[in-house]
Amino acid sequence: MVTSPSHDQQRLDRDSILERLEGNQDLLAELVELFLSEAPELIETMQKAMQSGDMLALEHSAHSMKGAAGNFSASSTVSAASQLEKDAKNRDLAAAKESLVALELAIERLMPELAGLRQEPAK
Amino acid sequence: MRILIADDERVSRRMLHGLLTMWGYEVISVEDGNKALEELKKPDAPRVGLLDWVMPGQNGVEVCRAIRRDRPEPYTYIILLTTKDAKENVVEGLESGADDYLIKPWDPYELKARLRAGQRILQLEDRLVEARETMRFKATHDHLTGLANRGFIVDSLERELARTRRENGSTIVMLGDLDHFKSVNDTYGHPVGDEVLREVARRLLGAVRSYDLVGRYGGEEFLIVLNNCDASQALARAEEVRKGVARDPVHTAIGPLPVTMSIGVLSSRDWSQCNAEEMLRRVDAALYQAKASGRNCCQLAGPNLPCEVPSIQEK
Numbered sequence: 037m038v039t040s041p042s043h044d045q046q047r048l049d050r051d052s053i054l055e056r057l058e059g060n061q062d063l064l065a066e067l068v069e070l071f072l073s074e075a076p077e078l079i080e081t082m083q084k085a086m087q088s089g090d091m092l093a094l095e096h097s098a099h100s101m102k103g104a105a106g107n108f109s110a111s112s113t114v115s116a117a118s119q120l121e122k123d124a125k126n127r128d129l130a131a132a133k134e135s136l137v138a139l140e141l142a143i144e145r146l147m148p149e150l151a152g153l154r155q156e157p158a159k
Numbered sequence: 160m161r162i163l164i165a166d167d168e169r170v171s172r173r174m175l176h177g178l179l180t181m182w183g184y185e186v187i188s189v190e191d192g193n194k195a196l197e198e199l200k201k202p203d204a205p206r207v208g209l210l211d212w213v214m215p216g217q218n219g220v221e222v223c224r225a226i227r228r229d230r231p232e233p234y235t236y237i238i239l240l241t242t243k244d245a246k247e248n249v250v251e252g253l254e255s256g257a258d259d260y261l262i263k264p265w266d267p268y269e270l271k272a273r274l275r276a277g278q279r280i281l282q283l284e285d286r287l288v289e290a291r292e293t294m295r296f297k298a299t300h301d302h303l304t305g306l307a308n309r310g311f312i313v314d315s316l317e318r319e320l321a322r323t324r325r326e327n328g329s330t331i332v333m334l335g336d337l338d339h340f341k342s343v344n345d346t347y348g349h350p351v352g353d354e355v356l357r358e359v360a361r362r363l364l365g366a367v368r369s370y371d372l373v374g375r376y377g378g379e380e381f382l383i384v385l386n387n388c389d390a391s392q393a394l395a396r397a398e399e400v401r402k403g404v405a406r407d408p409v410h411t412a413i414g415p416l417p418v419t420m421s422i423g424v425l426s427s428r429d430w431s432q433c434n435a436e437e438m439l440r441r442v443d444a445a446l447y448q449a450k451a452s453g454r455n456c457c458q459l460a461g462p463n464l465p466c467e468v469p470s471i472q473e474k
Contacts, residue, residue: 056264056266056267057174057177057178057267058178058181058267060177060181063173063174063177063178063181066173066177067170067173067174067177070169070170070173071170074168074169074170096213096215099213099242100167100168102242103166103168103170103171103211103242103263103264104168104169104170104171106171106242106263106264107170107171107174107264109264
């Protein structure tokens with residue numbers, strides 16, 4: 037069920053995310069803060085795991101990233117993390133390196149978008 | 160209602176925590192499987208667990224297996240949260256003892272509905288356990304007095320004797336019988352007789368320690384088992400019980416009625432070769448002697464003879 041990279045460049049939908057939280061804006065802001073602090077830590081863990089060839093740690097961090105991003109329906113990040121998780125599971129170092137780069141890119145795009153979700157958009 | 164959530168990923172954990180709190184649940188959240196297991200094994204553990212499948216330490220499925228193995232009651236309703244959606248994974252999750260599963264990212268409305276379903280199952284479980292315990296009590300206790308019934312007090316005596324033997328201690332066994340009780344029933348009727356029996360049961364319980372055992376052995380016969388009690392005190396303890404019963408007249412619908420009890424007593428230390436059945440026979444013989452020597456008194460069982468083939472000796 038992996039969508040193509042060109043297809044999943046969709047913008048985050050604040051309303052539908054908020055609906056999942058039953059309209060609780062404070063909770064949304066808190067979750068965004070958490071993600072903004074957790075994502076760079078996870079990326080760092082993945083990079084270290086990649087350097088030391090610890091594929092299990094890599095698989096696990098990619099799995100966590102997939103779960104975290106899934107809460108915001110951030111599909112490009114979810115599919116990049118999912119791909120990395122599979123590569124790590126298959127012990128395919130070359131593929132995993134590429135997937136990590138793709139994931140880093142997706143996160144880079146996601147972070148400012150997420151940060152913007154904290155405030156209600158101007159009408 | 161309290162819920163345990165276990166997820167190593169912070170955003171997901173906080174989101175669950177936030178929503179469940181909004182829905183009125185009291186939430187305990189942990190970040191790995193080992194802590195989840197620790198929480199779920201506590202005496203007052205939450206009855207519902209929402210466990211992420213992939214976690215450091217023990218994963219959700221392993222926690223599930225451990226709970227089903229080590230903590231059958233009270234029942235814990237477990238929902239696995241997973242991004243794994245392959246069929247064999249779902250089967251593995253449910254086979255491990257999970258009640259339900261949700262695929263991440265889960266839908267809050269679905270989660271809410273599934274939690275309600277879980278609560279219904281738990282309520283059903285609680286009602287069944289309660290009904291079973293009521294039946295168990297009824298099957299082991301005397302309806303009139305609330306004391307242990309004959310079957311249960313004899314079983315308890317056997318267990319207590321086995322324990323006493325292992326620990327090289329001694330158990331005191333008493334068989335008490337109300338004096339002239341038949342005339343109470345004959346003169347005043349059974350309802351008055353029942354009042355007397357209930358009050359005597361209360362007095363017997365009041366005369367022993369909370370961990371001693373008192374049972375209704377027959378119509379007006381009561382068996383008392385004193386755990387781990389000094390053998391030389393047997394007669395003195397029986398006297399206390401006798402005095403406790405005869406202390407005051409029993410207040411009944413037709414006015415106060417004096418009651419007395421005759422008691423046969425022995426210490427298991429003096430009869431260590433005997434089984435429970437033989438001890439009961441000996442203590443019954445002692446009770447008979449107490450009745451013969453004028454009632455309202457206690458009689459120690461004796462003499463201490465070997466009793467390997469009791470049934471033949473008796474005849």
